[in-house]
Amino acid sequence: MKSYVLRPLYVVIAFVCIILLARVFVVPKDFGIGERGFMYGWHRKGAEDFWRNFKVKYQTREYCEGCHAQKYETIMASPHAIIQCENCHGPAVDHPVKPEKLTIDRRRDLCLRCHAYLPYPTSGRRVIPPINNDEHYPDTECVQCHNPHSPGF
Amino acid sequence: MTGLEAHAAEVHGAAWTIKEMFVYPNEYIYWSIQIVLYPFMTGLVAGAFVLSSLYHVFGRTELKDMARFSLLFSFALLVAAPMPLLFHLLQPQRGVFVFFTPHFTSAIAAFGIVFFTYSAIVASEIWFVSRTFFVHEIERLRNAEGICNRVRYCCYRGMSLGAYDMGPGADQADHKAIKILSGIGIPVACFLHGYAGFIFGSVKANALWMTPLMPVIFIMSAIVSGIALCMLTYIIIMEYRKLRALRNRKPWMPAKDIAGVEIETVKITARYLVGFMVAAISLELLDLVFRGYTAVKSWDILRAVIYERDFIDIFILQYGIGNLLPFIMLLWPRLTVRRAVVALVLVLMGVFMMRWNVVIGGQSFSLTFAGFMHYHMPFMPHNLETYREGFFGLLTILVLPFVLLWLVNKLVPVLSGGEEETSGH
Amino acid sequence: MISRRDFIRLSLLAGAGAGLGVGTVRAQETAGPRSRWVFLVDTMKCVGCGLCVKACKLENEVPYDLPVTRTWVERYVITGEGQISVDGKGRSVEAGTVFADTPMGARDGYKQNVFHNYTELGSNVVVPPDMIAKSFFVPKLCNQCDKPPCVQVCPVGATFKTADGVVLVDRTWCIGCGYCIMACPYGVRFFHPVYRVAEKCTWCYHRIVKGMKPACVMACPFEARRFGEANKPDDPVAQVVETDRVAVLKPEFGTRPLVYYLGLDENVR
Numbered sequence: 001m002k003s004y005v006l007r008p009l010y011v012v013i014a015f016v017c018i019i020l021l022a023r024v025f026v027v028p029k030d031f032g033i034g035e036r037g038f039m040y041g042w043h044r045k046g047a048e049d050f051w052r053n054f055k056v057k058y059q060t061r062e063y064c065e066g067c068h069a070q071k072y073e074t075i076m077a078s079p080h081a082i083i084q085c086e087n088c089h090g091p092a093v094d095h096p097v098k099p100e101k102l103t104i105d106r107r108r109d110l111c112l113r114c115h116a117y118l119p120y121p122t123s124g125r126r127v128i129p130p131i132n133n134d135e136h137y138p139d140t141e142c143v144q145c146h147n148p149h150s151p152g153f
Numbered sequence: 154m155t156g157l158e159a160h161a162a163e164v165h166g167a168a169w170t171i172k173e174m175f176v177y178p179n180e181y182i183y184w185s186i187q188i189v190l191y192p193f194m195t196g197l198v199a200g201a202f203v204l205s206s207l208y209h210v211f212g213r214t215e216l217k218d219m220a221r222f223s224l225l226f227s228f229a230l231l232v233a234a235p236m237p238l239l240f241h242l243l244q245p246q247r248g249v250f251v252f253f254t255p256h257f258t259s260a261i262a263a264f265g266i267v268f269f270t271y272s273a274i275v276a277s278e279i280w281f282v283s284r285t286f287f288v289h290e291i292e293r294l295r296n297a298e299g300i301c302n303r304v305r306y307c308c309y310r311g312m313s314l315g316a317y318d319m320g321p322g323a324d325q326a327d328h329k330a331i332k333i334l335s336g337i338g339i340p341v342a343c344f345l346h347g348y349a350g351f352i353f354g355s356v357k358a359n360a361l362w363m364t365p366l367m368p369v370i371f372i373m374s375a376i377v378s379g380i381a382l383c384m385l386t387y388i389i390i391m392e393y394r395k396l397r398a399l400r401n402r403k404p405w406m407p408a409k410d411i412a413g414v415e416i417e418t419v420k421i422t423a424r425y426l427v428g429f430m431v432a433a434i435s436l437e438l439l440d441l442v443f444r445g446y447t448a449v450k451s452w453d454i455l456r457a458v459i460y461e462r463d464f465i466d467i468f469i470l471q472y473g474i475g476n477l478l479p480f481i482m483l484l485w486p487r488l489t490v491r492r493a494v495v496a497l498v499l500v501l502m503g504v505f506m507m508r509w510n511v512v513i514g515g516q517s518f519s520l521t522f523a524g525f526m527h528y529h530m531p532f533m534p535h536n537l538e539t540y541r542e543g544f545f546g547l548l549t550i551l552v553l554p555f556v557l558l559w560l561v562n563k564l565v566p567v568l569s570g571g572e573e574e575t576s577g578h
Numbered sequence: 579m580i581s582r583r584d585f586i587r588l589s590l591l592a593g594a595g596a597g598l599g600v601g602t603v604r605a606q607e608t609a610g611p612r613s614r615w616v617f618l619v620d621t622m623k624c625v626g627c628g629l630c631v632k633a634c635k636l637e638n639e640v641p642y643d644l645p646v647t648r649t650w651v652e653r654y655v656i657t658g659e660g661q662i663s664v665d666g667k668g669r670s671v672e673a674g675t676v677f678a679d680t681p682m683g684a685r686d687g688y689k690q691n692v693f694h695n696y697t698e699l700g701s702n703v704v705v706p707p708d709m710i711a712k713s714f715f716v717p718k719l720c721n722q723c724d725k726p727p728c729v730q731v732c733p734v735g736a737t738f739k740t741a742d743g744v745v746l747v748d749r750t751w752c753i754g755c756g757y758c759i760m761a762c763p764y765g766v767r768f769f770h771p772v773y774r775v776a777e778k779c780t781w782c783y784h785r786i787v788k789g790m791k792p793a794c795v796m797a798c799p800f801e802a803r804r805f806g807e808a809n810k811p812d813d814p815v816a817q818v819v820e821t822d823r824v825a826v827l828k829p830e831f832g833t834r835p836l837v838y839y840l841g842l843d844e845n846v847r
Binding site: 164166167172174175177178179180181183242243245250251255256260261262355356357358519520522523524 | 641644645646647650676677678679680682683695696697698718727730731732733734735736751752753754755756757759760761762763764765766767768769771772774775831847
């Protein structure tokens with residue numbers, strides 16, 4: 001056996017060492033096997049914090065109640081009590097700081113999401129008072145006649 | 154949100170996917186032309202290597218002419234093989250993470266290790282094959298003048314790894330090492346490609362891909378395509394050399410010195426090619442028959458794709474023109490070089506279509522089993538994405554191995570019979 | 579608790595990892611008892627208003643006008659035998675023909691009884707009311723499977739399951755290969771158009787860890803989407819899952835979804 005025969009092997013080993021060395025510097029320190037074991041838990045721990053600290057936009061109606069107590073009371077007494085304020089008023093985010101004013105969606109399209117007539121009696125639609133979109137004052141915004149906070153006239 | 158939209162962001166896949174009937178909103182053809190190319194390329198790598206090993210390990214001396222060439226070509230293809238993957242990644246700069254944080258439950262994670270192992274084996278084998286050549290060149294260029302010669306000299310010094318031993322026994326040692334490396338190389342080459350099949354075969358969400366036969370089918374068609382490409386390139390290069398020699402021919406030179414393609418070599422290699430083709434087609438048909446016979450839930454949509462929507466791609470282009478026609482052409486008596494060339498091009502096209510039909514076909518129906526998606530390959534690129542995933546990306550990747558072969562051939566001449574007579578074995 | 583077999587397999591894997599130079603840094607333990615969340619979808623209550631999709635897109639910064647979404651609502655109409663209208667022309671269909679769609683993931687809800695994407699038949703399919711045998715809406719979202727195939731196939735550990743059972747994606751580590759998108763049988767994953775990495779529903783992880791409900795659950799006026807904790811005995815959602823007849827989507831894939839459905843029809847895909 002000639003001694004030079006193993007030289008390609010040394011080159012390969014050197015390559016492996018370079019990769020392993022590079023790993024030490026490139027791979028974040030918090031990378032590892034999490035609680036779920038290798039198959040489902042092999043990850044960078046910091047990624048969890050990223051998602052945990054993601055910005056909340058929808059603050060829910062309890063947040064609105066703090067300042068708009070009267071509006072809150074009115075809507076809670078109406079059939080629209082099931083609808084969250086932010087579904088029409090847009091996500092509060094850091095309102096009243098940022099944005100200072102919320103953009104209210106007053107379009108007919110918004111009401112039609114639930115109230116457009118669809119012949120689907122086996123779906124949840126059966127419980128909603130429907131309108132025929134083509135016949136019931138088309139091209140008019142619903143809010144001209146109906147008050148969304150107290151829709152029943 | 155307005156800030157986000159200002160980026161002119163676009164949905165990956167929307168540029169080349171057309172949806173029909175009931176398809177989930179997030180479904181697009183996410184794996185497009187580059188992923189068709191990826192198994193095609195690794196298949197060529199594996200096939201070329203198996204061809205060269207038939208000589209080195211099993212002593213099929215009739216393949217000697219092809220063996221050395223296919224080894225080098227395998228290396229050139231190997232270097233090009235990860236390129237389609239890199240082209241396809243949305244974050245190509247992070248591709249190296251596959252080496253750094255491999256997740257061994259993923260078939261793609263194995264890529265780093267298998268690919269590296271296999272490159273090491275092929276590179277070492279080439280080193281042993283070419284070592285004596287390096288030493289000769291170092292001797293020849295030791296006192297040569299000119300920058301070009303000095304660069305070549307330094308290259309060879311480096312590549313020889315300081316092993317100048319040409320003494321008694323060195324030749325046997327090289328040969329033994331080559332034999333061992335080709336022996337290890339065959340299973341690794343098959344593994345390299347088999348796992349490419351595994352990447353698809355193990356996706357349980359995809360009704361067309363999910364079959365344990367997928368790795369075996371991939372290996373067989375890989376060998377077919379590898380042998381075909383090696384033969385084709387061999388024929389083209391030999392013919393080119395012949396033409397050049399004829400042009401430079403001096404009147405006093407005897408005609409027999411101008412050697413072209415050895416039709417015997419072509420015939421013998423073609424016999425191996427046909428053998429592997431039979432295996433590949435049998436497995437593919439077995440898969441098809443089995444699906445039709447068992448007819449599980451997904452069969453309705455699969456049948457619509459296979460027998461109706463993709464009929465031309467599968468039965469005309471792949472099986473008809475890509476398999477049956479070249480099969481007859483190669484088996485027909487009195488094989489000529491010209492006929493072989495046509496048959497080989499068709500074989501390569503057939504294997505490419507097989508990859509296409511697996512990768513694109515597997516995504517041409519929805520996970521709902523109630524809708525379809527059509528793939529329209531972008532032609533003229535209008536941004537980086539439509540270049541990478543379009544026709545010109547395809548061309549780039551297809552040309553790359555030949556450029557690499559040309560480069561490798563500059564340093565390690567593989568084709569005997571030119572002006573660079575090498576010390577093959 | 580991990581079983582002994584799991585432990586052995588895990589150690590072998592970890593050992594193999596260590597042998598190849600893969601770090602086995604133990605993730606830090608989080609204090610306090612773990613939540614085990616559970617999601618319940620009541621398809622009987624859904625009206626197809628799409629407010630959940632709108633809220634999700636705004637809450638999670640998924641580009642509003644692009645056709646990808648973390649959650650969506652599907653519409654199904656199953657016909658009786660007779661004539662339907664295709665591009666204004668009559669066409670007879672067999673009983674039990676299914677029409678389904680989810681335009682833009684139902685971001686704007688459903689306002690018309692028309693299917694636009696049946697290109698094989700025509701682009702405007704209308705099933706007349708008397709021909710409708712049954713019709714309903716089905717909200718979809720990530721099932722946060724107990725055995726998530728998407729996590730199993732990630733080559734770099736960029737997607738993972740947290741200790742409390744939510745599957746997340748590491749935006750700084752994802753290489754964008756799309757293998758996870760291919761592996762999900764439910765089609766919930768996609769590439770985020772801006773960040774160009776795999777994106778998926780997180781059950782609004784940032785909200786639920788603060789004790790809030792996911793945005794879609796909050797936005798739903800009809801309690802078609804409900805969210806609870808499986809390990810709290812008096813949790814109303816956990817009680818429904820425990821005592822009522824619930825089903826999961828595509829159980830044949832063995833993914834063990836954690837989203838349970840009430841009133842799931844055999845035609846739901």
